[in-house]
Amino acid sequence: MEAFATALPALSDAWALILQPVVLGYLVLGVVMGLAVGVFPGLGGIAGLSLLLPFMFGMDPILGLALMIGMVAVVPTSDTFASVLMGIPGSSASQATVLDGFPMAKKGEAARALSAAFASSLFGGLVGATFLTVFILVARPIVLAFGLPEMLMITILGLSMVAVLAGRYALKGLAAAGLGLMIGTIGEADAGGSLRMSSYDLPYLTDGLKLVIVGLGIFAIPEIVSLLRQDRSIAKGAQLGGGWLDGVRDWFANIWLSVRCSIIGVVVGVIPGLGGSVVDWIAYGHAVQTTKDKSNFGKGEVRGVIGPESSNNAKEGGGLVPTLLFGIPGSGSMAIFIGAVALLGSGSIEVGPGMLKNNLDITYSIVWLLALANVVGTVLCIAASGGIAKLTTIRFTYLAPFLFMLISFAAFQSGQNFEDLLALFVIGLIGIFLRRFDWSRPAFLIGFVLSNPVEKFTNQAFQIASFRFRKSFDQGIEYIFSPIVIVLIVITVVSVFFGIRQAKSIMAEGDVKAGSKRAPVVFLLVIAGYLLTAFINASMIPDYNMTDKVIPLVIGGFALLCCLILMVQMMMRPEGDAIFADKEVAGDEADAPYGLWSTLAWFASLIAGTFFVGFILALVGFLIAFFRVRAGASWPRTLLLTAAGIAFMCLMAGALNRDFPPGLLQGMVDLPWPLK
Amino acid sequence: MTISTFTRRAVVGLLAAAGLAAPATAEVDFSGKTIEWVIPFSETGGSAKWANFFAPLLSEALPGAPTVVVKFMPGAGSTKGANWFQKETHDDGTLLFGTSGSTQFPYLLGDPRVRYEYNDWTPVMASGTGGVAYLNAEDGAKFDGSANMLQDVDFIYGSQGATRLDLVPLLAWQMLGMNVEPVFGIKGRGDGRLMFERGEANIDYQTSSGYLKGSAEMVADGKAVAMMTWGSLDADGNIVRDPTFPEIATFKEVCEATDGCETSGEQWDAWKAFFVAGFPVQKLAFLPAGTPQDVVDTYTAAFEAVVARADFPEISSKRVGKYSVFTGAGAQAALGTATNVPDSAKAYVINWLKESYGVELK
Structure with a gap:
C-alpha cells in the first residue's frame, strides 16, 4: 500500500501541472496539428513527432509533453475519417473499423458511424487512463509475467479471429490467411537472415512488404476501383441519413461492449512487443461473439465500429506502460517519443525503470494528458464529422484521383522507393481479386500482420523451451504452460469453436452471387501456384537455418492443402454453387458502366508517369487528364481541382519535410523541390 | 603490420589531431539554407537519437544558423541508405550522412548488398561508446x-x-x-x-x-x-x-x-x-565525396564548437551517453581505425560466423 500513499500526492501534482492555461494551450495546439497530419494514412504519428523534434531541445518538459502527447493521442482518432469515409485503413489501429464503418458510409450513415467511433474512442481513452492510474503502480511484475509463450498465445488468439472472419467458405478464409502469412514472410528472415522469395539482386523485397502498403492495397484500392467503376457517390443515392447524435446514442446503447473492449485494449497494449496489431481484431471478434443477431456484420453493424474503436485509443494508454516503465517503445511513434523526452528541459526525465520512482508526477501527467488530448481531439472530430461526412455524397469520380494521390504518397513514404508504388499496385490487384471471388480480405490481412510475430515468438519460445527442457522436464513444462498460457488457450479454443459456427452468417463482402467455374478456378490456381513456389523456395533454405524455414513450410503446406481441397470441391460441385462466388456475375460490379482494367489503367498511368517524370509532374498530368476525360469536367473546373490537389500535396509534404518519388527525369536534370 | 600497431598509430593520430586541429575560418555561410542530415535507419533507433541530439546544436554552431533537419532512409540494415549516399556528390554542402556500427560491419564482412566505399567520403565527426x-x-x-x-x-x-x-x-x-x-x-x-x-x-x-x-x-x-x-x-x-x-x-x-x-x-x-570498429568509433557523420576543403573546415569548426560548449559534457552524457567525440582530422583517423580491419581478422570472423551460426554472406 506504500505505493498508493505516494501515488495520490503525485496524482494531484500531475493535475496541478496539467491544469495550467499555457499547458492546455500547447495540448490543443498539438491536437490540432495531429489532426492535420492524421490525414496521411500510415504516416501520422511518426511524421508529426519528427516534425516537433527540433523544438523539443531544452523546452520546458511539461509544455513539450503536452505538445507531443496532443499530437500522438489523436492519430488513432483522426485516421478513423479515412477508414470510415473512404475504406482506407489509416493505421494498424483502424483496420477492423473499415469492415463495418465503410459499409455504413455507403449506406449514407457516415456521420453516425463517425460519431459512434469517436464517442467510443473518447470513452476508451478515458477508461484506459483511469485503469492505468492504478495499474501503472503494480504493472511491472505483471508485464514481466508475459514471456514469449504468453506473447505467442496472444498472437495465436489474434490469429484465431480468422475463424470469425473467414467468410462463407471457411477453407477460402483459411487459405487467404495462409496466403497473408506467407506474403508476410517475404524477405530476410529475422532469425537466421535467409532470404525468402527475394534476392539481393532485388533489394526491395529483402526488407519485406510494409503494413501500410498491404493495408492500402487490400482494403483501399479494391474499394476505390469498385466505386470508380460504378461512377456514383460513396453513399448510395447521395443520401445522408443518421446524424451524429444517432452515433453517440448508438455508443451509449452499447456502453458495456465499449467498456469491455477498452479493457481489452489497455491489457493487450500493456504487453511490449505486440503493439497494436492484434488489439482491434480481438476487439472486433469480441463484438461479433457478443452480438445476438450477427447478420449485419460486414454490412454496416455499428457494434463492429464501437468495439475496435473503443480498444484502439485505450491501447495507446496501455502502450505507455512498456514505454515509460521499461523504456521499450510499444510503437514507432513511442520510440520517437522516448528520444524526444530525453531532449526536454535539462534532460532530467529519464524514460525507463526509474520513471516511477523519480518522476511519478510526470508519469501521471503523461497518462492524463493523453486522456485529455483524447477528449479535445474527439470533440473536435465529432464537431467536424457532420460536415466531413458530406464528402460521401460527392460523385466519387471527383474524389478518386485525390485518393490515388494520397495513397501513392503514403505508400512511398513507407520505404521511399519507387518499388513501393509497384508493390501497392500488385497488392491492390490481389485485393481486387480476393474481393471479387469472396476470399476473406480481413483474414488475409490478419495473416499478414501476424506473420512476423507468429514466426518470431514461435522460434524464440521453442528455443528457450528446449533449453529449459534440457535442464529438467518440469522446468520446461512450467515455462510453456504457465497459468496465463492456459487461460489464453481456453479463450482461444472457445473463440474458435464459436467463431466457426458464426462465420457463415458474417459476409464481409455481402451476398456474392456465383457464376461459371472458369474465373474462380483460375484464381485458385494462381494462389496455389504462388504458395507452391514459396513452399519450394523455403524448402531450399539449408537445414542449419531451420528457424527460417519451418514456419513457411508449415503454413505454406497447410494453405496448399486448403487449396487442394478447394480444388477438389470445385471439380465436384456444379456451376452456380456458392463456392464459385464472383462479383462480376451480378450486382454492383457487373452493372458498372466502366470495366476493371480501364479503371485500373488510370492508376497504372499515375505510377508509370511517376517512373518517367517524378511524382508531382505525373500528378499534374494525371489529374488534368482524369478530370477532363473520365470525369468530363470543364477546363476551369479541371484546372482548379488540379491546382488544389497539387497545392495540398506540396503544402503537407513541405511542412512534414517529405520527398516525392523521383523519376528518370530527376535522375538526369536537377530540379527544384517539389519537382525534384 | 599487425592490428595492434595499426590501431596504436591510428589512435595516436586520432587523439593528436583532435587536440591540435585549429578552428577553421568560416567563409561558408548557410544563412537561410536547410541542411539535411540523412540517417540510414528508422526514426526509432539509436542513430536517430544521436542525430537528433546533435542537429539543433550543429544548427547553432554553423555560420548563418541554418535549419538542420534529420531525415530517415531505413532499409536493408542501413546498406540502402549508404548505397544511396555513395551516389551523391557535393552540391552546396547541405547534405550530411550518419552511419553506425551496423553500417560498418556489413562493409567489413563483405555483405553482397554493400555498394559503398567509406574511403570516398569525408568524415567530419565521430563518436563512440562502450x-x-x-x-x-x-x-x-x-x-x-x-x-x-x-x-x-x-x-x-x-x-x-x-x-x-x-x-x-x-x-x-x-x-x-x-x-x-x-x-x-x-x-x-x-x-x-x-x-x-x-x-x-x-x-x-x-x-x-x-x-x-x-x-x-x-x-x-x-x-x-x-x-x-x-x-x-x-x-x-x-x-x-x-x-x-x-x-x-x-x-x-x-x-x-x-x-x-x-x-x-x-x-x-x-x-x-x-x-574497435563497433564501439570506440561507432557513429560517424560524413560529407559526400568531392566536398571542398572550406566546407569541410566549416563543419569541423562547427562540431568543435559544439563539443567545446561548457554544458556539452553534461547534456551529452544525459542524452546520448558519455561518448568521446572526434572532429575534423580526429574523425578522419577514427574512420581509419574503424574501417581498416586486417584481412586475416575478416577471414577469421567470416569463417567463425559460418562454423558457429551457419551464416554465409553471399
Missing part, C-alpha cells in the same frame, strides 16, 4: 573475475543477429569457453534486456547508455552481476578500463584470468579489430 556484459544473480555468483566456473553453465542470450554488433559479445563469450546460445530475431537491445529481466535469458550486454539507463539498477539491487566491459582504447591503442565504468573489469582482464583464453593470436586480433 559496452557492459552482465549475468543473472544465480550464475553471477560463480563469477570470480574469471570465467572458469561459468564454462559448464548453459547461457541463453537475446540477440539481434550474429553479423551485427552482437558479434563482439558472442565472440568474446566463446573465447572465454562459455556456452552461450543466442536467441536471434529480437529488435533492439532493450528487448534483450526485457528477456533477461523476465528470466528467459540469463546473460545480456548493453551499450554504455543502455546499461546506465536500465541495467545498472538491476546490478545495484543484486538482481544481476556485472561481468565485464569491452574496455576502451588508450592513446597507444591498448585496451584499458572503460572510464564510464572504472570499477568493472575489461574483457581483456577476464580473458587473462580465464584458463584457455588468449589475449594474443589470430582469435584475439579478430575480436579486437571488430571491437
Whole structure:
C-alpha cells in the first residue's frame, strides 16, 4: 500500500501541472496539428513527432509533453475519417473499423458511424487512463509475467479471429490467411537472415512488404476501383441519413461492449512487443461473439465500429506502460517519443525503470494528458464529422484521383522507393481479386500482420523451451504452460469453436452471387501456384537455418492443402454453387458502366508517369487528364481541382519535410523541390 | 603490420589531431539554407537519437544558423541508405550522412548488398561508446573475475543477429569457453534486456547508455552481476578500463584470468579489430565525396564548437551517453581505425560466423 500513499500526492501534482492555461494551450495546439497530419494514412504519428523534434531541445518538459502527447493521442482518432469515409485503413489501429464503418458510409450513415467511433474512442481513452492510474503502480511484475509463450498465445488468439472472419467458405478464409502469412514472410528472415522469395539482386523485397502498403492495397484500392467503376457517390443515392447524435446514442446503447473492449485494449497494449496489431481484431471478434443477431456484420453493424474503436485509443494508454516503465517503445511513434523526452528541459526525465520512482508526477501527467488530448481531439472530430461526412455524397469520380494521390504518397513514404508504388499496385490487384471471388480480405490481412510475430515468438519460445527442457522436464513444462498460457488457450479454443459456427452468417463482402467455374478456378490456381513456389523456395533454405524455414513450410503446406481441397470441391460441385462466388456475375460490379482494367489503367498511368517524370509532374498530368476525360469536367473546373490537389500535396509534404518519388527525369536534370 | 600497431598509430593520430586541429575560418555561410542530415535507419533507433541530439546544436554552431533537419532512409540494415549516399556528390554542402556500427560491419564482412566505399567520403565527426556484459544473480555468483566456473553453465542470450554488433559479445563469450546460445530475431537491445529481466535469458550486454539507463539498477539491487566491459582504447591503442565504468573489469582482464583464453593470436586480433570498429568509433557523420576543403573546415569548426560548449559534457552524457567525440582530422583517423580491419581478422570472423551460426554472406 506504500505505493498508493505516494501515488495520490503525485496524482494531484500531475493535475496541478496539467491544469495550467499555457499547458492546455500547447495540448490543443498539438491536437490540432495531429489532426492535420492524421490525414496521411500510415504516416501520422511518426511524421508529426519528427516534425516537433527540433523544438523539443531544452523546452520546458511539461509544455513539450503536452505538445507531443496532443499530437500522438489523436492519430488513432483522426485516421478513423479515412477508414470510415473512404475504406482506407489509416493505421494498424483502424483496420477492423473499415469492415463495418465503410459499409455504413455507403449506406449514407457516415456521420453516425463517425460519431459512434469517436464517442467510443473518447470513452476508451478515458477508461484506459483511469485503469492505468492504478495499474501503472503494480504493472511491472505483471508485464514481466508475459514471456514469449504468453506473447505467442496472444498472437495465436489474434490469429484465431480468422475463424470469425473467414467468410462463407471457411477453407477460402483459411487459405487467404495462409496466403497473408506467407506474403508476410517475404524477405530476410529475422532469425537466421535467409532470404525468402527475394534476392539481393532485388533489394526491395529483402526488407519485406510494409503494413501500410498491404493495408492500402487490400482494403483501399479494391474499394476505390469498385466505386470508380460504378461512377456514383460513396453513399448510395447521395443520401445522408443518421446524424451524429444517432452515433453517440448508438455508443451509449452499447456502453458495456465499449467498456469491455477498452479493457481489452489497455491489457493487450500493456504487453511490449505486440503493439497494436492484434488489439482491434480481438476487439472486433469480441463484438461479433457478443452480438445476438450477427447478420449485419460486414454490412454496416455499428457494434463492429464501437468495439475496435473503443480498444484502439485505450491501447495507446496501455502502450505507455512498456514505454515509460521499461523504456521499450510499444510503437514507432513511442520510440520517437522516448528520444524526444530525453531532449526536454535539462534532460532530467529519464524514460525507463526509474520513471516511477523519480518522476511519478510526470508519469501521471503523461497518462492524463493523453486522456485529455483524447477528449479535445474527439470533440473536435465529432464537431467536424457532420460536415466531413458530406464528402460521401460527392460523385466519387471527383474524389478518386485525390485518393490515388494520397495513397501513392503514403505508400512511398513507407520505404521511399519507387518499388513501393509497384508493390501497392500488385497488392491492390490481389485485393481486387480476393474481393471479387469472396476470399476473406480481413483474414488475409490478419495473416499478414501476424506473420512476423507468429514466426518470431514461435522460434524464440521453442528455443528457450528446449533449453529449459534440457535442464529438467518440469522446468520446461512450467515455462510453456504457465497459468496465463492456459487461460489464453481456453479463450482461444472457445473463440474458435464459436467463431466457426458464426462465420457463415458474417459476409464481409455481402451476398456474392456465383457464376461459371472458369474465373474462380483460375484464381485458385494462381494462389496455389504462388504458395507452391514459396513452399519450394523455403524448402531450399539449408537445414542449419531451420528457424527460417519451418514456419513457411508449415503454413505454406497447410494453405496448399486448403487449396487442394478447394480444388477438389470445385471439380465436384456444379456451376452456380456458392463456392464459385464472383462479383462480376451480378450486382454492383457487373452493372458498372466502366470495366476493371480501364479503371485500373488510370492508376497504372499515375505510377508509370511517376517512373518517367517524378511524382508531382505525373500528378499534374494525371489529374488534368482524369478530370477532363473520365470525369468530363470543364477546363476551369479541371484546372482548379488540379491546382488544389497539387497545392495540398506540396503544402503537407513541405511542412512534414517529405520527398516525392523521383523519376528518370530527376535522375538526369536537377530540379527544384517539389519537382525534384 | 599487425592490428595492434595499426590501431596504436591510428589512435595516436586520432587523439593528436583532435587536440591540435585549429578552428577553421568560416567563409561558408548557410544563412537561410536547410541542411539535411540523412540517417540510414528508422526514426526509432539509436542513430536517430544521436542525430537528433546533435542537429539543433550543429544548427547553432554553423555560420548563418541554418535549419538542420534529420531525415530517415531505413532499409536493408542501413546498406540502402549508404548505397544511396555513395551516389551523391557535393552540391552546396547541405547534405550530411550518419552511419553506425551496423553500417560498418556489413562493409567489413563483405555483405553482397554493400555498394559503398567509406574511403570516398569525408568524415567530419565521430563518436563512440562502450559496452557492459552482465549475468543473472544465480550464475553471477560463480563469477570470480574469471570465467572458469561459468564454462559448464548453459547461457541463453537475446540477440539481434550474429553479423551485427552482437558479434563482439558472442565472440568474446566463446573465447572465454562459455556456452552461450543466442536467441536471434529480437529488435533492439532493450528487448534483450526485457528477456533477461523476465528470466528467459540469463546473460545480456548493453551499450554504455543502455546499461546506465536500465541495467545498472538491476546490478545495484543484486538482481544481476556485472561481468565485464569491452574496455576502451588508450592513446597507444591498448585496451584499458572503460572510464564510464572504472570499477568493472575489461574483457581483456577476464580473458587473462580465464584458463584457455588468449589475449594474443589470430582469435584475439579478430575480436579486437571488430571491437574497435563497433564501439570506440561507432557513429560517424560524413560529407559526400568531392566536398571542398572550406566546407569541410566549416563543419569541423562547427562540431568543435559544439563539443567545446561548457554544458556539452553534461547534456551529452544525459542524452546520448558519455561518448568521446572526434572532429575534423580526429574523425578522419577514427574512420581509419574503424574501417581498416586486417584481412586475416575478416577471414577469421567470416569463417567463425559460418562454423558457429551457419551464416554465409553471399
